[in-house]
Amino acid sequence: MTGPVMRVRFAPSPTGYLHVGNARLALINFLCARRHGGRFLLRLDDTDAARSTEAYAEAIGQDLQWLGLEWDETFRQSARLDRYAEAAETLKRAGRLYPCFESEEELRAKREQRLKRGQAPVYDRAMLKLTAEQRAAAEAGGKRPYWRFRLSDGAVAWDDLVLGRRQVKLGAVSDPVLIRADGTPLYSFCSVVDDLDSAVTHVIRGEDHVTNTGVQLDLLAALGGDPARLRFAHLPLLLDEKGEKLSKRLDGLSLRRLRTDGVEPAAITAYLARLGSARDPVPARLDELIADFDFAHFSTAPARFDIAQLQALNRRVLHGLGFAEVASRLPPGATEAFWRAVRGNLDLLGEARGWWEVVAGTIVPPVIEGEGEFLRVALETLPLEPWDAEVWTTWTEALKLRTGRRGRALFQPLRLALTGEDHGPDLRTLLPLIGRARAAQRLQVAAA
Numbered sequence: 001m002t003g004p005v006m007r008v009r010f011a012p013s014p015t016g017y018l019h020v021g022n023a024r025l026a027l028i029n030f031l032c033a034r035r036h037g038g039r040f041l042l043r044l045d046d047t048d049a050a051r052s053t054e055a056y057a058e059a060i061g062q063d064l065q066w067l068g069l070e071w072d073e074t075f076r077q078s079a080r081l082d083r084y085a086e087a088a089e090t091l092k093r094a095g096r097l098y099p100c101f102e103s104e105e106e107l108r109a110k111r112e113q114r115l116k117r118g119q120a121p122v123y124d125r126a127m128l129k130l131t132a133e134q135r136a137a138a139e140a141g142g143k144r145p146y147w148r149f150r151l152s153d154g155a156v157a158w159d160d161l162v163l164g165r166r167q168v169k170l171g172a173v174s175d176p177v178l179i180r181a182d183g184t185p186l187y188s189f190c191s192v193v194d195d196l197d198s199a200v201t202h203v204i205r206g207e208d209h210v211t212n213t214g215v216q217l218d219l220l221a222a223l224g225g226d227p228a229r230l231r232f233a234h235l236p237l238l239l240d241e242k243g244e245k246l247s248k249r250l251d252g253l254s255l256r257r258l259r260t261d262g263v264e265p266a267a268i269t270a271y272l273a274r275l276g277s278a279r280d281p282v283p284a285r286l287d288e289l290i291a292d293f294d295f296a297h298f299s300t301a302p303a304r305f306d307i308a309q310l311q312a313l314n315r316r317v318l319h320g321l322g323f324a325e326v327a328s329r330l331p332p333g334a335t336e337a338f339w340r341a342v343r344g345n346l347d348l349l350g351e352a353r354g355w356w357e358v359v360a361g362t363i364v365p366p367v368i369e370g371e372g373e374f375l376r377v378a379l380e381t382l383p384l385e386p387w388d389a390e391v392w393t394t395w396t397e398a399l400k401l402r403t404g405r406r407g408r409a410l411f412q413p414l415r416l417a418l419t420g421e422d423h424g425p426d427l428r429t430l431l432p433l434i435g436r437a438r439a440a441q442r443l444q445v446a447a448a
Contacts, residue, residue: 004229006038008202010064010071011191013045014056017254018063020305021206021238021246024272028235029204030069031273031293038201042071043194045187046078063255067265068286073198077190084185087193087223088178091149096222097178099145100127101138123148123174147179149189149219156214161233161295163207168214176215192216196225204233233295236276236302246305253305262348264321267314276303283317311347318346331356341429358419359433365420365446371413375447377402378414382443385436392428417446 010026012018018026033040042064046052057076064071077084091097102110111121128150135145157167178189195203195216203213213234217227238246246253258268266283273289274281277297284292321343323336330339331353342355357363368375381398383391399410416422418431418439431439 004199004201006033006036006202007041007198007200008033008038008204009041009043009195009198009200011043011045011194012060013048013051013187014053014060015048015051016056017059017256020253020255020258020268020272023063023067023255023268024238024275025205025235026064026069027067027269027272028233028293030071031290032202032204032233032295033072034290035293039072040069041198041200042074043198044074044076044078045190046076047081047185047187047190049078049184052078059256063259066255066259067269075194075198077194080190080194081185083197084190084193088147088185088189090224091178091222092147094222096150097147098128098150099130099135100148100177101130101135101143101145102127120172121174122172125150125175144181146177146181148175149178149215149222151175151215152218152221156217156227158213158217158227158232161202161231162236162298163210163234163300166210166213166232166234168211170214170218173211173215178219188212188216189219192219192223192225195230196220196223201229202231202233204235207234207236210234235298236300238275239302239304241304241306241308243304253307262350263310263314264317264349267310267317270317271310271313275305276301281309281313283313283320315347318349319344326352331360333360335433337429338433341433342425345425355425358421358424359430363420363442365417365442367448368413368416368446371417372447374403374405374413375417375443378417379440379443379447382436382440387432387436389428389432392431395431413446417443 008029010029012022012026030040032038042061044052044057044060046057088097107123110124114121114124127148139145151170151173153171155167155169157165160166176188177186179185194200213232217230220230221227240246255268259265266285269286269289270284271281273284273293274297276299278299279297323339326339326349327334327336329349334352334356338356338359339352341359342352345355346352378395378399381395381402383395383398396410396414400406403410411427412422415424415427418427418434424430
């Protein structure tokens with residue numbers, strides 16, 4: 001007898017662009033679902049009306065599709081406010097949701113007092129002692145309550161698919177606020193209601209949510225759910241190259257910025273899929289990543305995101321791309337021969353534009369001091385067209401005989417004169433694309 005179909009969810013808030021940390025969680029959820037024949041849900045946690053925008057919601061969908069992460073179902077929390085209100089009433093009737101009136105200043109003072117006494121800064125549940133008369137008086141004075149969830153006694157434990165056995169002692173955690181004074185439900189509440197209603201079976205997220213998991217399992221049970229039917233996988237946090245926590249607001253690591261910079265989606269998915277494991281990232285298609293997916297590959301140690309590693313992988317991905325895969329993103333007129341000539345020298349696809357200018361444009365090389373005589377001889381010996389694939393060899397062999405030059409002394413001035421660069425693609429393949437007219441003109445300029 002088979003169990004329920006795996007259902008996972010990626011739940012970003014449309015308050016900004018997706019960051020590599022978000023993308024990693026989306027990818028792992030997607031790979032896990034596809035590996036096990038499950039369903040991948042996209043849920044937009046947009047109850048923060050002041051910060052959520054339609055533009056960001058659309059951008060999230062576009063970024064996921066750019067990575068190749070197609071979802072099976074989607075919904076928004078903003079469309080489910082009535083359902084959250086209904087769930088809140090259920091908790092109130094059960095005595096698990098209670099009103100509070102303390103201000104931020106009062107709560108801060110309480111925390112400071114507990115710390116001075118050497119106690120954990122946990123909420124003291126003072127509002128549980130509030131009488132009906134006291135509540136009525138507070139509301140008559142213009143105060144509106146926010147609502148806390150009364151946690152159970154004891155501890156909540158689960159077998160984490162990445163971290164192993166984990167436990168949260170609920171007595172060491174403050175009763176969480178689930179409903180703001182303006183009636184808006186908080187993420188921690190909506191998320192549990194959504195997971196319950198959408199039959200999510202696996203929650204895959206960052207290690208920073210471990211304590212939240214203990215709280216949410218207790219809340220799930222209070223809402224009539226079965227905590228044993230929900231599995232968790234907490235991925236260790238991402239660090240930057242210096243070992244510091246990766247900032248979610250670091251614009252340079254948004255998918256939008258990486259895409260603009262020319263990083264390939266296949267490089268991002270291949271890199272993030274193995275980030276945090278002992279295995280080196282290698283170029284791989286999504287179907288290969290799916291077939292290879294296993295939580296056992298992940299370490300329990302924090303993962304370090306290295307942009308240099310991503311760029312190196314991007315280079316390898318570019319080198320393996322065929323002309324048909326990039327033709328629409330190359331400069332107008334670029335040919336397959338051009339792509340084959342330059343792809344091995346690119347870190348980012350956008351760099352191809354510069355090399356197209358070299359082979360088909362009007363670059364002006366620098367005047368190369370001390371090389372005028374040699375370049376004039378090079379111009380004299382430049383073969384007449386038509387040119388074939390051997391023109392570079394024919395030309396340089398003739399130059400060797402005329403000048404006696406070898407190695408760098410022969411090739412470097414020619415490269416600089418023909419391309420304006422001191423390194424780049426193999427001139428054996430580049431020279432026929434440049435053509436004799438351009439080559440001759442550049443030799444004249446560089447020799448002046």
